[in-house]
Amino acid sequence: MRVLVVTAVAAERDAVAAAAGPCDEVALPGGYALRRAAGVPVACDVLAAGVGPAAAAAGTATALTAATLAGAPYDLVVSAGIGGGFSPGPGARPEGSPSGAPLGSVVVADAIVAADLGAETPDGFTPVTELGFGTVAHLPDPALVKAVAAATGAAAGTVVTVSTVTGSAARAAELAERHPGVLAEAMEGFGVAEAAAAHGVPVLEVRTISNAVGPRDRAAWRIGPALTALTGAFRTFPGALSAAAGPDPEPPPRSASLTREDPTSPRRTP
Numbered sequence: 450m451r452v453l454v455v456t457a458v459a460a461e462r463d464a465v466a467a468a469a470g471p472c473d474e475v476a477l478p479g480g481y482a483l484r485r486a487a488g489v490p491v492a493c494d495v496l497a498a499g500v501g502p503a504a505a506a507a508g509t510a511t512a513l514t515a516a517t518l519a520g521a522p523y524d525l526v527v528s529a530g531i532g533g534g535f536s537p538g539p540g541a542r543p544e545g546s547p548s549g550a551p552l553g554s555v556v557v558a559d560a561i562v563a564a565d566l567g568a569e570t571p572d573g574f575t576p577v578t579e580l581g582f583g584t585v586a587h588l589p590d591p592a593l594v595k596a597v598a599a600a601t602g603a604a605a606g607t608v609v610t611v612s613t614v615t616g617s618a619a620r621a622a623e624l625a626e627r628h629p630g631v632l633a634e635a636m637e638g639f640g641v642a643e644a645a646a647a648h649g650v651p652v653l654e655v656r657t658i659s660n661a662v663g664p665r666d667r668a669a670w671r672i673g674p675a676l677t678a679l680t681g682a683f684r685t686f687p688g689a690l691s692a693a694a695g696p697d698p699e700p701p702p703r704s705a706s707l708t709r710e711d712p713t714s715p716r717r718t719p
């Protein structure tokens with residue numbers, strides 16, 4: 450199985466690659482440098498594509514295209530890195546879903562949602578889907594999410610992608626209200642998922658929590674422990690992917706990233 454992991458920055462890339470052992474560096478068009486780990490059960494390439502959804506989509510699409518043209522396409526794309534964790538709130542959340550993501554914890558996305566892709570209207574924020582175009586959510590394969598969550602000890606829930614990091618309690622509350630069950634916020638997942646969907650490749654998002662979503666407090670960030678947790682999570686990846694494949698030798702579906710029509714109900718019906 451060939452897996453492409455896309456991070457924003459080099460520190461995240463190195464944390465993921467550390468789980469795979471020694472890596473070579475492969476140059477891709479556009480000046481991207483891909484870290485390639487050989488001789489491990491799951492062939493894992495790691496790319497630092499830049500911060501934000503646009504950079505993430507550009508880097509992911511470049512790596513996917515290069516792999517396809519080389520005759521060795523990827524079977525899975527994973528958006529990975531640190532992220533902000535939501536605190537348990539008073540609002541409604543889907544039954545059985547975890548309540549919040551504390552510092553150092555691992556989150557795997559069961560929905561990858563663009564939280565600020567839309568228009569501001571007199572009635573508040575309106576997602577692009579309600580304006581009649583685009584996509585605002587991708588739903589990873591539930592079997593993969595379950596296997597990775599079990600292996601890493603992660604909580605599974607919505608991870609929102611934003612272009613502006615949340616810096617106030619009011620904005621955090623607004624996001625939590627609009628996305629019941631939201632666990633984490635980051636800036637790349639939706640971009641990675643859009644590129645993966647365009648190539649018909651399944652997608653996952655894995656975040657380790659470095660800070661709380663809410664009022665800006667740089668002194669409270671815990672980036673080191675979050676990067677250590679990222680390495681720990683990726684150590685479990687080969688086992689998780691074999692568990693997801695199960696006794697059936699068939700590979701996971703290539704089009705498991707589904708688009709969501711109704712952005713107000715971010716949960717797949719079982």
Ligand SMILES: O=C(O)c1cccc(C(=O)CC[C@H]2O[C@@H](n3cnc4c(=O)[nH]cnc43)[C@H](O)[C@@H]2O)c1
Nearest residue numbers: 457500531532533614615634635636637660662665
């Ligand atoms: O300046 C700030 O207040 C601030 C607060 C949190 C994160 C940042 C970043 O510039 C990091 C962006 C980088 O890390 C991911 N990340 C980590 N925490 C968050 C978050 O709370 N909200 C959104 N993104 C976060 C993100 O994916 C980027 O790659 C600055």
